[in-house]
Amino acid sequence: MALRKSWAPSRRELLSSFAAAPAVALGASTPPSAPVAIARCTSYGEDQAALLRGMFDKIGGLGAIVRGKTVTVKLNLTGSPALRFQGKPLGSTHYSHPAQIGALVRLLGDAGARRIRLVESGYGTAGPLEEYMLDSGWNVRAIKNAAPNVEFANTNALTVKGRYARRKVPGNPLVFPSYMLHPAYEETDVMVSMAKLKDHATCGVTLAMKNMFGITPASIYGDDAGADEPNENPTKGRVDTCHFGKRQPARIAEAEVDSQSSREPGFRMPRITAELVAARPIDISIIDGIETMAGGEGPWIRDHWRGALRAVKPGIMVVGTNPVCTDTVATALMGYDPRAPRGQGAFRECDNTLLLAEQMGIGAADLKQIEVRGVRMEELLFRFTA
């Protein structure tokens, strides 16, 4: 059977699969579902606060979720800020966009968040996140001043006083039984994953869930992590430990459940992603597809089956409270079948993270079970395949 290069539904199929179904009370074995808001936005010059506020209002409002809470916002700052795609600003290709971060911080402040902590594990560094952002060309002071009690944490190492927090993977773990994380993720009442709408060389797509892979500290899961103790000055990524399983994390963390399991990144990374989201649940997913890149998750991707990288402007925003539902809608908007099995569509060389997360009971990956609010999906469809 020939593989489908991409999900290329007819208009009838599209309308049928996009047909909004109201969120229903699901049985115990049915994964949970939550509404997803989608909107058109063609430029970061548009009022991002108004855009996000309107989208949050469509899914029940922000205040009820964040008032009086510590809100942790996991940004997507993948790869070194020195690496630019065609010289473009990072926020226009593979990073979260600073204008949107500033707008979100302001909204969280307005909605009564007690503390807002922006986090990311900066590539190959344990230096302050603020400096990583400055290296990205961002106005950190403006972001910090957008609301009271804004903090920054580079979660690549133990950059604050305290201890790493162990987060157990509920149910049956797939790769690791638990994850040792920066304390910021433990001190979190509301977890926000602020992702970019992108293809991903290893996982097919990278959205709100895959963004959470970045919460693993390189001090423990990095290629230069200590064998026993964390390396608090990591300078490398996590490819050997996570993608290829060539080594185990520093012993402070639990080793793999099955060291004989497949070492193939397309097997491991979707599983690690899904179980990380199970271990550290996401409360709000924000996916920025206003401007992004297609063909891979960053400028370092080469020789991929998708072909050359492209800077694209899908003009899409997706917001939801259930990360699986939100990612499912986003995947469909990219022109991919969210339920495609391994070998098909976006998941040609990997397992489907959405289906794995659904099997773990995190959320529904079926468009028929997800209520989409805002504009009609077919109006926003942007095919990522060239």
Add this chain to the structure above:
Amino acid sequence: MVRAIGLYLTLVVPVMAGATGWIPARWYSNDPSTLELVRATPVNCLVLESSLWSRAFGEQAAAMGVSVLGVVKPGDELADLTTRSAAAKLQGIVFEGVFPKELLERTTAMLRDSRLTVVELGPRTRMTLNSPGDIVATNQGVWPGINIADDGSAKSAPSGAPWIDTNTGFLRFVRSALPAGSQSQIWIGYAPPPKQVIPVNRYLQAIADAELLGAHWLITLDADLSKRLMAREEKAVDTWKKMTGLLGYFQSPGPWRNATAYGGLALVQDIESGGLYSGGILDMISVKHTPVRAVPRRNLSDGEMKQVRMAVNVDPALLDDAQKEVLRRFTRGGGTLLTAPPGWKFPPQREDQITLDKEDVKILDQIWREVNSMTGRHNLGARLFNVASVLSYLSSSDDGKRISLQLVNYSDYEIENVTVHLLGKWKSVKVRGPGKEDRSLPVFETDDGTGVELDRLGVTAVLVAE
């Protein structure tokens, strides 16, 4: 009245600049009409291959205040050089390449007797840094810019910044190795890579790479551009105007001109310990924007180390007892000193070599990691952010009341939002860029002093803090 006449002469009669004031360019025609291209530009010294020497051209150039130098190469006939130079109205001779030393000395002496300027444009290892003439020059330079891989992408590690090919590390060393107070000008020759279309920005970067350190690139155009420029094609003339415009910016009066290198990191290095290489330790440190000054061992003194907080001694074995004692006092005073791995020495530099071999790069990489670990996040004069494609040079006025931070952007696009944290409290910071008025930047307090944000950086700009 005398003053009025003097002014008149300045305005009307072209005055030929002395050799230390020359801004050189290779020229590709002896048609006197092409001299119009240099009129009202900073370029005032044209360098011609021997086949182009011409009395008519020389006379016209002299009438415009433009000096003409002739190039001779190994194997050229040198016997009647003085006569031929006079016939072509040359102001000097450029010896380009490797000549037998004795022959060169003899010919040079003869030319100097005839009041002709001599420029030795040879290997770096033959530069006379201890007793330089008006011009100290080399024809060995790397073509500056971001290193591009075969597939057109910038060469870099998955995590790292793009590697910038530059001569600035070498030029830093040369500047520091010249005798104190020397007025000698540094010229460096490098040519655009053949069979490539060279965008105008690459030419601007080539100019800026030398001018950042107060040196001059012997402007060399690619075959296509030189042909089109001599034919005065509109687009080629446009490119030339941009180039000379940038040169004009660098020659304009400013506090950074002739200022001394400033920064809390000193690299004790000499010719024997790799000072003449490109891609060496100075370049590696520069890429991290750590303000560093090269200190040849003969300059090692307590005074030289006064502002220094950290130092790297590349080859401890080269130091005499007095020099070692300076470093001992430096460390006793709280300074941090890093030395190269025991037993390791820089490989002797061949005449045809300007970059290091792969094996040596590996060892240098170890040293660089140590340096990087030592400097860490310390502010040794200035910390810069969002500058992966930028090189910088921090200098200070003699009284230390003003510092200048020059920036050169090697990418082909403008950079937005560069942040600079200057060490110490500075009341005002102004930015100047080519074709732009000085502009004050709002300053803000940082942990280590004073912060400023530069909204856009084209090819170059300078920040001046007071």
